Amino acid sequence: QQQVKQSPQSLIVQKGGISIINCAYENTAFDYFPWYQQFPGKGPALLIAIRPDVSEKKEGRFTISFNKSAKQFSLHIMDSQPGDSATYFCAARGGFDRGSTLGRLYFGRGTQLTVWP
């Protein structure tokens, strides 16, 4: 069962536009929600993250919006650039398994973003 559901699977945006990627989760024990950016042949690189007691976090052109009651969070990339073309993964950390808090990350399936110049 997919613990974190991510949409859309792919996204095409014109340069200067806004890219929006959405994620949803069910496990209310998750305590940290990072976004990772991955280029072909590379590992995921941490982009920005948020905790559930905060509704929004902004770092440069990247903003996370978090809706705890709806169990949804999204990544907004403002003024999208061709260099932003990559695969983006949302993730959630924590949960409990047999009484222990693992710290493992549960990832969405990814969104392939293409920004046209």
Place this chain on the structure above:
Amino acid sequence: DTGVSQNPRHKITKRGQNVTFRCDPISEHNRLYWYRQTLGQGPEFLTYFQNEAQLEKSRLLSDRFSAERPKGSFSTLEIQRTEQGDSAMYLCASSLAREWPQHFGDGTRLSIL
């Protein structure tokens, strides 16, 4: 560069062979995680270490897989009797503690012929 280092970057082997991957975490990070990523999917958790202790293993980690982290520094992941379904990118991540972010290496891509 002081990031997470993984070797080899690519491994091609015949079905049935054993393979071993190595991960060197960021210095002083006591938590080390292994994930597996298949094409078009997000990484999936395999196992993690706190220092030298392997504290949890995913159901994805069959008995053909074994991981070690001697002395709490680098870690190795061994796959015995490889199968076609083992073809994937094997990613290692490390963090200073549970509450700190996980930083990933660039992975080892395993191809089974």
